[in-house]
Amino acid sequence: MEADMAGNHNPFVAKFLTIYSQSELSTAGTRGYDPQTYVDTKLDLKLTPRIYSPETRLVVLTGNAGDGKTAYIQRLESLARDQGARFSEQTDNGCTYKMDGIAYQTLYDGSQDFEGAKNDQILKEFFSDLEGTAEPNGAFTKIIAINEGKLRDFILNKREYSWLGRQVHHYFESDSFTPHKSLIFINLNLRSVVSDNENEPSIFDLILDRFLDKEGPMGFWNACAPENCSYANRCYIRYNIETLRHPDLGPIVRHRLKQLFYAVLFRKIRHITVRDIRSFLSYILINKYSCHQIQADLDRGFSVIDRFYYNAVFPNDEKDRLARTMCDLDVSLTSNPKLDNFIHFHGPDDDLCLQLLIVGHEERQDQAYLKKLFESMPRGTDDNDPIRRDNAHRYHRSLRKKLFFESAEDQMKAAGFPIWKDFLPYKKFARFSQVVHTREDQHFGLRNNLTLAISKSERIYNEIIGSENLCLRSTSTTKANTKGFYSFPASDFKVIVKDIGFQEEFLEYTPNALYYRYIGTGANPKNPVELEIPIDLFEVLCRIREGYIPAANEVRTFFLNLEMFKRRIAAKRPDKIYLTDDDSSLFEIKKDPANNLIMTKVGG
């Protein structure tokens, strides 16, 4: 490949283009094991040794398409081959090999037919050694990737798998169940691509490090050096890679980019697979054009400003799953009036503007495009030229995004501007993130705040009563003069962050939601009454606590879970009711030990 690198051409660009899910060249790089870009995760570090432990008989990998099941198994086979394993059979759906006296069998997809053999027949043969009423014996280990539903359908309620069936059943039905030592169940759906454990790098960091090839062992970006490519000082790939490789700027941009992936995770509307993150990182860094196409665009003066990483993170017209979700978090769409005003009147090469950026970055490939946009903005408020107006929008959005990633916090503060965190569409992101990472609600502070928020969403505005008690309207009638609220003590609730039990040993994991759980009388730990709070709901609840009143359509769609939770709580037996006709004076009705009803005015 060294020879190909000469003459303004990097052959690895074509390789990275195939990793992007919407590649116009090929999507071959999105599937299976690729030795050059595969990264060792906790699966490789913790699960692989367990698989080669003699007591292990069956390893079941479940998860979504793109979670890396097949790649992991193929990586396992590759390592075995390197260690001298004897392979007896190899197909496109798995293989069998022997190593250290143990027979290994792998199956990449236990949920599909293969070469004329019906799926159930394939599974019957695969699980034949695991039939019976007792734990399996024999010198074998089987590794299978299978859909959870298929595993249930095939194993459960079959007489021949009575022992295995019990294990599978308990694994699915009980969060706290630890399977027999000969079995390992791994659900890759629980794996998070972003995590912040000091002792282990996140998958995001691992893949980004591999793509950036910082130390250069893979030689991915050698061809992009100015001495090898005459387009280097204009090429966005060079800018993107070198920005993230930069010793000072790189870690900062990476951290801010990572927060965006956290935000996607915390929204809980899309599971980010390894395929997703590989695809999107490839798009952010390399975009979707070959060296030849890039050079042609640069030669004809075509603006490539949208391909610089800070714009590419929020692509408007891409169909990639993750890209579309990321657009919802576009940091150029939030508003900070003082900064927005500044951007409008300052060009990218203005000293005041340059002072806001982290110093030391030598790449300037984007400057010419930004400057051109700035100079082609409307001349005065009467200028309605649509192209110039569009230029103004594009300049404004591009610079906001660039500042989000590359601005120096101190400089922004000194100039009286918001810092990068304030560009995020979630004002309470830091609070949410902090509870998720510590996995603890210290001194019940968050519990009390959420209690008040939910109470306020029911239109009770007394902050003390609303935070000490979860108050739910007794009817949905809005025309009534008097409002009645069922009351449940806040101490009957707690905020929890869920873990994934034994699987955390093998998977990088970051909780993606908080749970507001009922723990009062009659609470059932196996089927708890709880409200799942992803970041969008958290954000709105925090705003409600601060006085925001949601619109009816928000309540109908966005708060469906909240409404269902309230109904389940209201089904409990409240011991107190609050009545009010003016929101300021509240009356409490409760029963005494003799079951008489007593009304008292709150606060005397």
Add this chain to the structure above:
Amino acid sequence: MMGINKQHKAFRFDKIMPIDANNIILEQAFARFLVLIRTKGVPITTTNKDTIYPRSLVELIADDPTHFQGMTTDTHRKQLLEDWLANEFATTIKVGRSGDGDARIANMKPIHMSTIKLLDPRIRSQDRDLSKFLYNVFQDSDLIMGNESLLLPYLTTGTADFGDHDSKIDESKAAELDIETLFLLRLLNDFKVEKVDKKKRITAHDFICPAQRQLIINDTARLLVYKDSMPRRELIDYLIMLFAFHAALYCLKSFRLINHLADTGQYRCRHCRGINMGSLDRLSECEFQPDIFVDLTSGQDKECDRMAKDKVANHHAIMYNYFRSHYKIKKIDEFASRFPPYNHSIENLMNFTNHADFNAYFHVRLTDIMGVEENEIIDPEIKAILDALVKSRNWCNALK
């Protein structure tokens, strides 16, 4: 509120359509259904109680300072309580024709069996016999009726039976009650259920589609599984919604069955006979099964919009036919009633279409209607029909 007029009465034939085709106030129907559950099918038609207003209940609370403490010590509290009772516990109607009088209690919200104590039969019900229909649906099932059923113990929670149909708060269970139920039961404790009208006991109904009835029971059972997981008011709302939905479905299905009966003389479809609780999915094979297309795009998708409107038009066409079919069957019943021992059953009724006097009877009836005495003011609707007939005859003669 209009009563049933002569035309309505002439149309009603509850053998085939047990629910009166008119506006229904569902909460009233459910409240009366609770009465029928409690009395095992005997309605309450009269009362000795004075008219009750929310303020009357506040006065009762004031008279019982042991059980209700601190509730009526000032006018603010009294007003608060009166509003709360009016809004959340009672259904009220305004006194006087102009509707600007005081709001009197028509019935308490049917959230507990004890609420039937304050059902005011003087206020004309817009039940339209839905409560009778529901009673007949459930009377043989052990889902709602009986102390071992799913619903009755839920509805009578915290009370002990007293007399024929009355109940009193069970003090030994008062501690287990939620605050709202305790308040309601204490409030209603001294009231009594009115005497029932045994002469008007509900007669059993022979359902034109027994399988559809089974479906109502089945769906209700599914809902009642969740009775302890949702608030009491919520469950009652869901039950009311479910009953309304199923009553409508039953009517839609009956329209088709009645059309078929009028056209062919055949009673019931061949599929539904063998359908039981275990094979309800076979209802989808029924040729009379109502089909509804709901446009969830709210008109944004043109195709969905068109399909939904077509379906409504189709239902209207069936309904239009139904009016004629229903009237025809009603008239056959009228004819058959002249020949004892006719028992008013549908099977029996359809035999009379082949009776020797059938055509002659209706010919005479028609002549009576068409005959107009001098100076008689004719009902405009009848006049329109007569004019149409005259025109039609003239047209036929011209053709000849």
